[in-house]
Amino acid sequence: MAAVTLRRARCWCPSLLQVFRFPVAQVHLGRPTMRASQQDFENAMNQVKLLKQDPGNQVKLKLYALYKQATDGPCNVPKPGVFDLVNKAKWEAWNSLGNLPKETARQNYVDLVSSLSPSSEASSQGKRGADEKVQESKDIVVTSEDGITKIMLNRPAKKNALTFEMYKEIILTLKNASTDNSAIAVFTGAGDYYCSGNDLTNFTSAAGGMEEAANQGAVVLREFVNSFIDFPKPLVAVVNGPAVGIAVTLLGLFDAVYASDKATFHTPFSHLGQSPEACSSYTFPKMMGSAKATEMLLFGKKLTAREAWAQGLVSEVFPDSTFEKEVWTRLRAYAKLPPNSMRISKELIRNNEKEKLHAVNAEECTTLKARWLSEECINAIMNFVSRKAKL
Numbered sequence: 001m002a003a004v005t006l007r008r009a010r011c012w013c014p015s016l017l018q019v020f021r022f023p024v025a026q027v028h029l030g031r032p033t034m035r036a037s038q039q040d041f042e043n044a045m046n047q048v049k050l051l052k053q054d055p056g057n058q059v060k061l062k063l064y065a066l067y068k069q070a071t072d073g074p075c076n077v078p079k080p081g082v083f084d085l086v087n088k089a090k091w092e093a094w095n096s097l098g099n100l101p102k103e104t105a106r107q108n109y110v111d112l113v114s115s116l117s118p119s120s121e122a123s124s125q126g127k128r129g130a131d132e133k134v135q136e137s138k139d140i141v142v143t144s145e146d147g148i149t150k151i152m153l154n155r156p157a158k159k160n161a162l163t164f165e166m167y168k169e170i171i172l173t174l175k176n177a178s179t180d181n182s183a184i185a186v187f188t189g190a191g192d193y194y195c196s197g198n199d200l201t202n203f204t205s206a207a208g209g210m211e212e213a214a215n216q217g218a219v220v221l222r223e224f225v226n227s228f229i230d231f232p233k234p235l236v237a238v239v240n241g242p243a244v245g246i247a248v249t250l251l252g253l254f255d256a257v258y259a260s261d262k263a264t265f266h267t268p269f270s271h272l273g274q275s276p277e278a279c280s281s282y283t284f285p286k287m288m289g290s291a292k293a294t295e296m297l298l299f300g301k302k303l304t305a306r307e308a309w310a311q312g313l314v315s316e317v318f319p320d321s322t323f324e325k326e327v328w329t330r331l332r333a334y335a336k337l338p339p340n341s342m343r344i345s346k347e348l349i350r351n352n353e354k355e356k357l358h359a360v361n362a363e364e365c366t367t368l369k370a371r372w373l374s375e376e377c378i379n380a381i382m383n384f385v386s387r388k389a390k391l
C-alpha cells in the first residue's frame with residue numbers, strides 16, 4: 001500500500017526538489033475523530049489515490065511519515081546521505097514522529113486524509129488543501145492555486161470601493177496568507193475597476209458620528225497599512241483597471257505592480273480635503289522624486305498606466321486584451337521559485353525601511369484623523385454622497 005501511495009506522490013511531483021517547498025508545521029491535521037480502525041486506515045489510503053489535486057509536497061511527506069509510523073513504528077532505518085535529498089526529507093519526516101504510537105499515527109493519517117478530501121467536513125468549513133477557495137465573503141474572494149493566494153476585491157457595482165469590513169477582512173487575509181503554503185500573494189479587482197479607494201460612505205454610515213468614525217478609522221487604517229508593511233512574501237498587484245486613493249498609495253508597499261493599459265492612477269486627496277496615506281508621503285517622493293509625487297499627492301494629477309510606469313509606480317504595462325493571460329502565466333512561473341529564498345530576499349529589502357515605514361504610517365494616520373474632521377473633508381464627502389461631486 002505504501003508503494004502505491006508513493007507512486008501517486010511521484011506523479012504529483014514531477015520535480016523532486018519541490019518536495020522541500022513547505023514547512024511541516026503548516027500541515028493541517030483536520031478534526032480528530034474518535035479512533036481509526038484498520039478499515040478506516042485502508043479507506044483513507046484508497047481516498048488518497050482519488051484526490052483530484054496535488055496536496056503539496058509537505059502534505060505528501062506528512063502522509064508518508066504517518067503511514068510508515070502506523071505500519072512499521074518509529075523510524076528504524078539509517079539516515080540517507082546529504083545529497084539524497086528526497087529520501088532524506090522522507091526520513092526526516094518519519095523520524096520527526098519519534099515514538100508516536102502506531103494507533104495515533106493511524107488516526108492522524110485518517111484525519112489528515114479526511115481534511116484533504118473535497119467532500120470532507122474540514123473542506124466545507126473553508127479549511128485548506130491546495131488549489132481551493134480558502135476564504136469567501138461577499139466583497140472579497142480569496143483563492144489559493146498554483147502557489148498563489150489571490151485576493152480579489154469583489155464589489156464591482158461600487159467599483160470595488162473599500163468598506164470598513166473589507167479593511168478588517170484584508171488585515172485577516174494577509175495574516176493568513178503570510179503563513180499559508182502559497183509562495184506569493186496577489187491583489188486584483190473584479191469588474192472594470194481595480195479599486196475606487198476608500199468607500200466614502202464609511203464615514204457617513206458610522207454609528208457614533210464623524211468623531212467616533214475618525215477615531216476608529218485611524219486605528220483600522222494604521223493596522224491595515226501595517227499588514228502590508230509587514231507582509232513577508234512577495235506581494236503583487238494585478239491592476240486590471242482604474243485605481244483611486246488608497247488603492248494607489250498602497251502600491252508603494254507592493255513588490256511588483258502589473259497594470260493593464262486601461263488602468264489609471266488617481267490620488268485626489270486635496271479634492272477630498274484629505275492627506276496621503278499608506279506611507280505614500282514617503283514612498284512616492286522616494287520612488288518618483290518630489291516634483292512628480294507632488295503632482296499626484298497634492299494636485300491630484302491622474303496618471304495613465306504608462307505614466308505610472310515611467311514614475312516607477314508600475315513594474316510593467318500590458319495591453320488590456322492580453323493582460324490577464326500574460327500576467328497570470330508569469331505569476332504562476334514566479335510562484336514556482338523557491339519560496340524561502342524569495343521571502344528572505346524580500347526581508348533584506350524591506351528591513352532597511354521597516355522602522356521608517358511604521359513611523360510614517362503612524363504619522364499619516366494621526367494627520368488623517370484630524371483631516372476627516374475638517375470642514376474641507378466633511379464638505380467633500382457630503383458632496384459625493386449627495387451626488388454633487390465625483391472625481
Ligand SMILES: CCCCCCCCCC/C=C\CC(=O)SCCNC(=O)CCNC(=O)[C@H](O)C(C)(C)COP(=O)(O)OP(=O)(O)OC[C@H]1O[C@@H](n2cnc3c(N)ncnc32)[C@H](O)[C@@H]1OP(=O)(O)O
Pocket residue numbers: 157158159161162164167196197198199200201202203206212213214216217218220221244245246247268269272274277384389390391
Ligand atoms: C469607521 C470608518 C472607518 C473607515 C476606514 C478608514 C480608512 C480610510 C482610508 C484612507 C482614506 C482615503 C483614501 C482614499 O481612498 S480617497 C479616494 C476615495 N475615492 C473616491 O473619491 C472615488 C469616488 N468615486 C468616484 O468619483 C466615481 O464613483 C468613480 C470612481 C470615478 C467612478 O465613476 P463612474 O461614473 O464610472 O461610476 P459611478 O456611477 O460613480 O460608480 C458606481 C457606483 O459605485 C459607487 N462608488 C464608486 N466609488 C465609490 C467610493 N469610493 N465610495 C463609495 N461609493 C463609490 C458610486 O457611488 C456608484 O454607486 P451607485 O450606483 O450610485 O449606488
